[in-house]
Amino acid sequence: MKMTVNRIRVVVLGSPRSGKSAVVVRYLTKRYIGEYSSTGDFLYQHRVAFDGAVSEVEILDTSNCAIRGCLAEHVRWGDAFAVVYSVCERRSFLAAAELLSLLERTRLPGCAAVTLLGNKRDLEHAREVHAEEGQELSLRFGCQFYEVSAAESCAGAALAFHALLREARALALLLPAPRRKLAAYSVSKVRYCQGLLANCTVNIKSRLTQTDLQSVIIFL
Ligand SMILES: Nc1nc2c(ncn2[C@@H]2O[C@H](COP(=O)(O)OP(=O)(O)OP(=O)(O)O)[C@@H](O)[C@H]2O)c(=O)[nH]1
Numbered sequence: 097m098k099m100t101v102n103r104i105r106v107v108v109l110g111s112p113r114s115g116k117s118a119v120v121v122r123y124l125t126k127r128y129i130g131e132y133s134s135t136g137d138f139l140y141q142h143r144v145a146f147d148g149a150v151s152e153v154e155i156l157d158t159s160n161c162a163i164r165g166c167l168a169e170h171v172r173w174g175d176a177f178a179v180v181y182s183v184c185e186r187r188s189f190l191a192a193a194e195l196l197s198l199l200e201r202t203r204l205p206g207c208a209a210v211t212l213l214g215n216k217r218d219l220e221h222a223r224e225v226h227a228e229e230g231q232e233l234s235l236r237f238g239c240q241f242y243e244v245s246a247a248e249s250c251a252g253a254a255l256a257f258h259a260l261l262r263e264a265r266a267l268a269l270l271l272p273a274p275r276r277k278l279a280a281y282s283v284s285k286v287r288y289c290q291g292l293l294a295n296c297t298v299n300i301k302s303r304l305t306q307t308d309l310q311s312v313i314i315f316l
Contacts, residue, residue: 102151102152102265102268102269103151103152103153103154104151104152104153104154104175104176104261104264104265104268105153105154105156105173105174105175105176106153106154106155106156106174106175106176106177106178106257106260106261106264107156107158107170107171107173107174107176107177107178108120108155108156108157108158108177108178108180109158109161109167109170109177109178109179109180109195110179110180110181110188110191110192110195110213111180111181111182111185111187111188111191111192112134112159112160113182113185113188114180114181114182114185114188114215114216115180115182115215115216115246116157116158116159116180117132117134117138117157117159118132118215118246118247119178119180119213119215119244119246119253119256120138120140120155120157120253121246122246122250122253123155123250123253123254123256123257124140124142124155126250126254127250128246128247128250134159134160135159136159137156137157137158137159137161137166137170138156138157139154139155139156139157140154140155140156140157141153141154141155142155144258144261146258146261146262147262147265149265151261151265153261156170156173156174158170167198168202171198171199171202171203172202174208175208175209175264175267175268176208176209176210176211176260176261176263176264177199177208177209177210177211178210178211178213178256178257178260179192179195179196179199179210179211179212179213179239180192180213180215181212181213181214181215181225181230182214182215182216182225183214183215183216183217183219183223183224183225183227183230183243184216184219184222184223184224184225185224185225186224186225189214189224189225189229189230189233192212192233193233196210196212196233196236196237196239197237199237200237206267207267207271208264208267209240209260209261209263209264209267210237210239210240210260211239211240211241211242211256211259211260212230212233212234212237212239212240212241212242213241213242213243213244213256214227214230214241214242214243214244215243215244215245215246216245216246216247217243217244217245217248217252218245218247218248227243230243240256240259240260240263242255242256242259244256
């Protein structure tokens with residue numbers, strides 16, 4: 097039997113409409129859904145097994161948190177961060193750089209796993225940010241980097257999240273919790289999805305079947 101070693105909290109940050117929800121749902125359900133509710137944050141729970149151990153993973157898909165004033169709280173809450181931008185929108189890339197800078201300033205160095213995701217790579221004709229620029233930014237901040245397309249395939253999102261979780265788990269094993277956490281976090285501001293995306297079925301503007309929801313518990 098596999099042993100549960102830890103809980104990993106992942107925060108997904110990025111500009112509005114960069115595709116945060118699309119990437120998260122792609123990873124969790126392997127499905128692409130065109131439109132999502134943008135009214136608030138969603139907390140997803142799932143369980144992953146890799147490298148002979150199980151982790152309980154919480155993924156916080158944020159929306160407009162800079163405007164709503166909960167960004168700092170999210171940054172304290174997370175163990176791992178996926179910073180998403182759209183390769184078709186330079187402004188979202190600059191915002192991603194700001195977010196990486198914020199993470200560097202507010203988290204102890206090397207104490208949080210971070211990945212930079214350039215989404216919408218399927219829209220090559222509308223590209224405004226070259227892959228090399230994403231690569232350079234990730235090197236500057238010492239984080240992982242992937243270009244993905246939530247619309248086109250689930251492979252990129254799965255690879256990126258898997259690598260992020262692996263790094264987060266390694267950090268959790270190496271560093272005691274007080275060094276990773278600078279403050280406790282209240283979940284009162286997020287809609288907590290007990291069970292399998294129970295709340296999200298109402299908010300995602302396309303219906304997920306019960307089978308889809310069950311597939312949220314995935315084993316990598
Ligand atoms: N072509 C293409 N469109 C995408 C991709 N990912 C997301 N989109 C579209 O981009 C729009 C925004 O996607 P969302 O996932 O809602 O973006 P978000 O960052 O969660 O948006 P907010 O919640 O407003 O911050 C939607 O119309 C999606 O269908 C992608 O990989 N390729």
